[in-house]
Amino acid sequence: MSKAFEFTRKKTKQRRAAVTVATLIEAGFQILERDGPERFGTTAVAERAGVSIGTLYQYFGNKDELLKAMARQEVSELLQGVARAFEASPQGSRARPVVRIILRTFWDAPPDRQAAFPLLLRYVARADLMREVKAFTAGLGRDLALRQSLSDEAAFVLTRAVLGVVSAAVSEPHNLDRQKLEDELVHLILRYLNLGGAPQAVGKAGARA
Amino acid sequence: MSKAFEFTRKKTKQRRAAVTVATLIEAGFQILERDGPERFGTTAVAERAGVSIGTLYQYFGNKDELLKAMARQEVSELLQGVARAFEASPQGSRARPVVRIILRTFWDAPPDRQAAFPLLLRYVARADLMREVKAFTAGLGRDLALRQSLSDEAAFVLTRAVLGVVSAAVSEPHNLDRQKLEDELVHLILRYLNLGGAPQAVGKAGARA
Amino acid sequence: MSKAFEFTRKKTKQRRAAVTVATLIEAGFQILERDGPERFGTTAVAERAGVSIGTLYQYFGNKDELLKAMARQEVSELLQGVARAFEASPQGSRARPVVRIILRTFWDAPPDRQAAFPLLLRYVARADLMREVKAFTAGLGRDLALRQSLSDEAAFVLTRAVLGVVSAAVSEPHNLDRQKLEDELVHLILRYLNLGGAPQAVGKAGARA
Amino acid sequence: MSKAFEFTRKKTKQRRAAVTVATLIEAGFQILERDGPERFGTTAVAERAGVSIGTLYQYFGNKDELLKAMARQEVSELLQGVARAFEASPQGSRARPVVRIILRTFWDAPPDRQAAFPLLLRYVARADLMREVKAFTAGLGRDLALRQSLSDEAAFVLTRAVLGVVSAAVSEPHNLDRQKLEDELVHLILRYLNLGGAPQAVGKAGARA
DNA sequence: GATGAATGAGAGTTCATTCAT
């Protein structure tokens, strides 16, 4: 057996494994949306992915690991979107694009996907996943604050406040206007960072950002 | 049988029923704290309450109803605390007392109780429970805004932002300073309502409230 | 509700529970014999007992507990048989009746039941079950030794030697004569206790006991 | 290709195969001791041996065959030890050395290895493995009995009695003295063979062998 | 009303074994 062949074979196998993993995660999202967080089960995921339950457990030692992988991917995508929106907009006008991408992810998601968020979010709130979130919000904070470094507490408050609002908007039944919510969120960010517009009345949605 | 007797008996029965319900709810909290949200089960609750599982189902048609009753009580206590703090403090200095009582409820709770919050919160986020929360936040909002009425969206953003921060502080592993977090939360509220201090640097915890 | 009624009801329930437990243990033996030790499973036991799997787990917290109960019963029956044989025979001629009852239990059992012994025996070899076995062999030892007390080690050697022989006779494929084996076992016991016949040749089965 | 070359290659291959088999068996023992009999699995064995699971199945058609090979080796080593002890000691004083080597193997083994014995022993008790055990015990018996031939039954009783005692000593929790146990075992053998000391009291450990 | 034995669908997980590469 030549080394080249060995190498090819190994790569092939690795690719196949990677494909299987990706398929499982995707199936995980589909089941989570189809059956809801309560009825989310490993058997259904494997079946939907077209692999045996044993294969699932080859790659994810248990249900939690699968959920964590799904959460990681979800977070990662959101963070990338935020980062892109952040960099694509000029300093001083970044709050709104960022809020927009967040709202698009959460608010615009179909109801079934929205129902999946709380479960995923629970898995995000674990040490190993938080690290990258922290790293990201730290970087974000630095820029947002116009080079003034936000304290850990300030970064925490800002990010969790925004996340709390959009999570609530998704999981609580309500009757809110999307545009007004966006305005209020932008307002929240700008005022918190002492960047926002004139000290005028709050709650009058409009040209405030 | 005289009506009076009937009445007395009925009242006695009702009182006994009320006691049983209260006992079950209290037992519910104990089990939730003792076994955690995952292992929270009706059997254990009934046992701890000293009644049979059948009796539990006499008063709560299913597990969800029990959880909702527990959530209702928890929220109700928090809201009362907030209301007291609100009314006890002079206009213009209300943000900090309110934040304090919230932090006391969440941050100061023993770890086991903290672990119970996410589950309870999920049950708060249901239509019938939200009504009173909304009523409360609406009233609160009116006062906070110095008689300017907050829009629904603004009230939503303010309350969920604060809740999001304290929830995260409780469920995520972190390394934050309690006093600084309190300062930042107060800051968030005041700035959002355009009441807060001078447009100075953010994140320098201290004499800002 | 009168106390008498309460009492009756309780007794009724207890009786029903006892019947269920007995049924499950009996079903356990049947499954163990039918499917073999490897394939012995809780589902099959419950099914055969005509109750749900949940009921089985109401009475036996896990598979091991069921197996232990079965082992306890098996041992208990054997010990009772031995005790009866012991007491029914005159001092000095007790070895043979005891050996006979042991051989009847093991050797005469149908092959499927024999296949079940090793598993059961493994569960006998646990602290809590051993206590009664020890108590029994201690008592037996005292008598066997004509009032000389056997040391712990001697009692251990004697009982385990006999058990080892009959276990092996059951679980190993062999081609032995039952009568000769009985003779040799009796011989083993008597000689070990220095009670046995003349110092003649070993292995010539016959009128030695 | 010359025959010589073919031959060499074949031999090389055979040698390599033998090494692999030996490696697998050794890995088997390590896994058995590390994970216990319940968790003993082919995957872990292959991994520990540094080969793929497929390779394991090339050499052992199934799990049982692997276990049998392990049991065979274990037994073979014990028998060799016994044979050496037997031949190294003078006629008439062989019981104690033999008992000693047996106790050394079982009693002195580390607890993890002891836990492995019952499983191995079960695999010894199969037709093909028993043949050599029988051959050995037959030969041993002949010598032990000073040329009187033991009947099959007597050889069986003697060997299984001893094995039963040491197995029990290893698998049951107990509180026995090693020296006393050795004395009692020697006593058992000698008395059974009508070679042993005076018809004195049993259970007083000491200078009886 | 109170009881608690019984239910049973369904969960997560394991592991000996196969076979395309």
Added chain:
DNA sequence: CATGAATGAACTCTCATTCAT
């Protein structure tokens, strides 16, 4: 020959809920 990804039957166990007493 070696590999190891894939298999899937089978397993133990949970727990919300019912209903005869």
